[in-house]
Amino acid sequence: MKRTDIIVAGAFALGLAVMHPGGLLPTAAQAASVTSQDEKTTVFDIENITCALCPVTVKTAMEAVTGVATVDVNFDKKTATVTFDPSVANVETIGIASTNAGYPAKARD
Incomplete structure (x- = not known):
């Protein structure tokens, strides 16, 4: 296939995705239906946060835990506020994920 054909096909596919009722991103109603009503929010104290990249690493590590919503x-x-589904994730697992990334995290009581 020629390069221009590939570009045109990709643009066409993207156009179809955008025109789809769901689009590429979920609507607020769709996102709300995915969110569990039993979510829990916990604040963690985070150690070793010293530079602007540290929060990105902590966020990435914590978001990788299944069940973490935000x-x-x-x-x-030097805190992280985490919203998660307690039927899937727990405070200990989320804290360990951050700790394993080099940023020890302890949940506040």
Whole structure:
């Protein structure tokens, strides 16, 4: 296949995806239906956060835990606020994920 044919086919496929009722990204209603009503939010104190890249690493490690919905890392406070489904994930597993990435995390009581 010629390069231009590949580009045209890709653009066409992308156009179809955008025109699909669901589009490429879920709508707010679709996202809400995926979110569990039994979610729990926990704040973790994070050690070793010293540079602007540290929060990215912590967030990536915590988000990799199955059941974690959102992670918000605050560089100044050295905390991570994590929302997760407790039927799938737990505080200990989330803390271990951050610790294994080099940033020991302890959940606040």
